[in-house]
Amino acid sequence: MPDQVFQTYGIHRWGAGMFAPLENGDLGIVNPARPDAPAISLRELLNNLDARGVQTPVLVRVGAFLRRQLESLNDAFAQAIAANGYQAPYRGVFPIKVNQQAEVIDRIVDYGRPYTFGLEAGSKPELILALSRDLPKDALLICNGIKDAEFIRLGILARKAGINCVLVIESPAEADTVIAEAKRLGEKPALGVRIKLTRRVSGNWADSSGDRSTFGLTTKEVVDLIDKLRNEDMLDCLVLQHSHLGSQVPQMLDIRQAVDEACRFYTELRRLGVPLTYLDLGGGLGIDYTGEARASDNSVNYTLEEYCANIVETVKYQMDEAGVPHPTLVTESGRAIVAYSSMLLSDILEASYFDRSAPITPEEDDHHMLSDMAAIVGYLSPRRMQECLNDAEYYREELRALFRRGVIGIEEVARAEQIFLYVVGRIKDLVAQTPDVPQEVLEELSAHRDIYRANFSLFQSLPDVWAIDQLVPIAPLQRLNEVPTRRAVLSDITCDSDGKIDQFVLGDGIGNALPVHELRPNERYFIGIFLVGAYQETLGDLHNLFGDTNVVTVDFNEDGVLELQHEVEGDTVAEVMAYVEYEPKQCLDAFKRIVERGVRNGTLNPSQRRMLMETYRHAINGYTYYEHEEHTHG
Ligand SMILES: Cc1ncc(COP(=O)(O)O)c(C=O)c1O
Structure with missing residues (x-):
């Protein structure tokens, strides 16, 4: 039975082996290092966190899932390289914008060390944090995005400190600033050039590709850049060619054809005497959010292994044809590394049932x-x-x-x-x-589906679900040994009619209702929203002033026991008030004056005044989400 219900939610398809049902009906996570050991119950994890005072909604990051994805990507490239006799290594980078949280970045740097894995910075703040992470020597630090003179200076001088920083030129004007800064400092930078591929891809991020993409140089601009660098005696600085197709590319064919085009540019630039050694193919490696294994916005028609093998084969073929040495391969895959490792766990606060089981008879005088x-x-x-x-x-x-x-x-x-x-x-x-x-x-x-109201904010925790109809898998964390008899849409706790989810990933495709169990009195019903590690954490906003959720990082220890390794408390009401420029202390004082007026007018007695002020003060320092009463006074 647990297996059958587990499959209702398609977890066997999108879960990539990281989840398993337990005999008692709980949903468990699997230790990738010991796939045959019993899975660890997420409901029990929540109960443990609750006992420590960490309430739902809580974003749980699983270190082992992050490690597994990072290792799989590097191992798959290494295997494809060995199988094809490719003569250069793979040196991936993690694009910081996909998940900037220190806990995530530090783990990526740490797990990536054996693979000389680097980082990609798309802005000055991202560069500043990347420079402080002590990347392994030779690991790349690729700087994309629009750069001012200060950004460029940092990139040039960081090389002197032994950091393999490559400044990717995104526009002709940027090239002039780079040349000017390099001359001023008397140092030669390592440069990349972002080319605009003409191929357009399908999927949600199609606009990142093709002639109309906002970033990158046109063919003419690339040729001009080469002339300019040659004239400035800086052509030897240009070592990397970059292109980016967009995120979550659904079709393998699109990727392959884009790689082909990138290779044509690469071999032509080499023919013109550009000493390129790195071929950076950007992001695009998608995740199968729906588990359907097909080319659609939320799925992909290829595996990680296929992606790596296709790239290596295509580049090798093209380089061999042109008699060009094999370049070091670079990808900027962020989503594929972090999506799996985070899940938002929460509980259902109430249900509105849109049917009733008990018959009702009209009264005699009724119409x-x-x-x-x-x-x-x-x-x-x-x-x-x-x-x-x-x-x-x-x-x-x-x-x-x-x-x-x-x-x-x-x-x-x-x-x-x-x-x-x-x-x-x-x-x-x-x-x-x-x-x-x-x-x-x-x-x-x-139109008569139930509404299950869950304790989270779509706008804060799942912005892509709201903005671009991203699908993320959702499943209950318990009662998988019981057939779910209700069909519901999920609504969040913002008072906004947009704050709902009504498309669900299921075992047999996409459905407009989530199979759920009828709520039982005095029993919390937990749900998990999965594969949310990429992009969601910092895109979220403060709609209705719901702030950051609690976040914990857990990992399996050597004995396979799940340990709590890191905890960040979510925002308090006072913190979110400060973001929108209210001074919590002033609000408290102003409220006190209003309350005092009530006492003077005789509408409030002194002990009510005290309770009101205590509650206000407590709430201002508390969690922004629905708090279960046992936690609100403690
Ligand atoms: C330049 C660049 N590199 C890498 C990425 C990350 O791509 P992905 O989401 O496929 O991991 C992006 C995101 O769109 C990007 O703009």
Whole structure:
């Protein structure tokens, strides 16, 4: 049974072997170093965190998942290089913008050390943090993005400190600043050139590719740059060629053709005497968020191994054809390294059920349409489902109109709503047992999905789900040994109708409702939102002033036990107030004056005043999310 329910959520497809169901129905995470050992329950992890005072929503990072992805990427390139007799190494870099958190960057630098893995900085702040990370000698520090003179100075002088910093020229104007700074300092920089590939790719980030992409030099500008550098006696500085197709490229064919084009540029530049040694192919390596293994916005039609093998084969073929030495291969894969390692765990605060199981009988004086509606279940059959839905909706609308016109009272319309929900419940039951239900019936019923309200903010924690309809897998963390009988959409706790998720990754494709279990009294129902390690953490905003969530990093120790290694408390109310320029102390004082007025007017007694001020003060220092009461006074 746990296996079957586990598959309902498609975890066997998108989970990449990192998750497993436990006998007791909990969802567990698997230690990549000991895949056969029992998985560790995420629900128990949450209970442990809760006992320490770390509440949901909590972002959990699993160090071992990060390590596994980073090692897989490097190992897959190493294997492809060995298998093809490729004559140069792979030297990947992690683009900091994909996840800038120190806990993540430090682990990447640490796990990447044996592979001489480097970093990519796309801005001055990112460069400043990258320079302080003590990268291994020879590991690349690639500087992309628009650079001012100070950024360029840092990049040039950092080489003198033994840091393999390469400044990628993004525009003709930037080349002039680089040349001027290099002359002023009397130092030769290591330079790259970002070329604009003409091939456009499919997917969400198609605009990063092709003629209209905002970054990079056109063919003419590249040729001019070479002349300019030659004239300045700086052509020997140009060692790297960079191109970037966009993130999450769904099609292997697109990647391969873009690599082909990049190779043409590379071999031509070599022919013109440019001493290139690095071929940087940017990002693009996608993640299969849906587990469907197909070329769509949230899936990919290739594996990590295939990606690496295709690149190595294509570059080798092109270089051999042109008689050019094999370049050191560089990719800037961020998403593929970090997406798996973070998950947002939270709980459902309440459910609105849009049907009812207990029948309800109209009262004697009720309008006849209530009995007409109740009678629908008498003729409900698989063939007449659509008709029954039409009838129920018709009666409900008519009765609501009668209420608006003052013909029937509030109790009567309340009973009518209950009868409607009962009829819808019976139709849903029948749909669940009927094969090949007409699409229209399913679509109409989707208006009657339950709403499960979860303790998180979409805008803070899953901005891409809101902004670009990114799909992320979601599953309950318990009761996988029990068939989920409800179908719900998830709503967050912001009071914004956009704060909801209504597209779900399931075992048989994408669905518009998440199978969930009926909530039980006094039992918390936890859910996990997975594969959220890339881009989400710093894109989030403070909509409704929900701040950063609590974050913990966990890892398996040598005995395979999951250990809490790092904890960052989420924002307090006072902190988010300060972001939007309120002074918490002033708010407290101002509120105190208002409260005092209430005491003077006699509407508040002194002990109520005290309780009100204590609660205000406590709340201002507390978590911005829904707090379960046992934690709010402690
Ligand atoms: C220049 C550059 N390199 C690398 C990346 C990261 O790519 P990915 O999301 O495929 O890891 C990006 C992101 O779009 C980028 O702009």
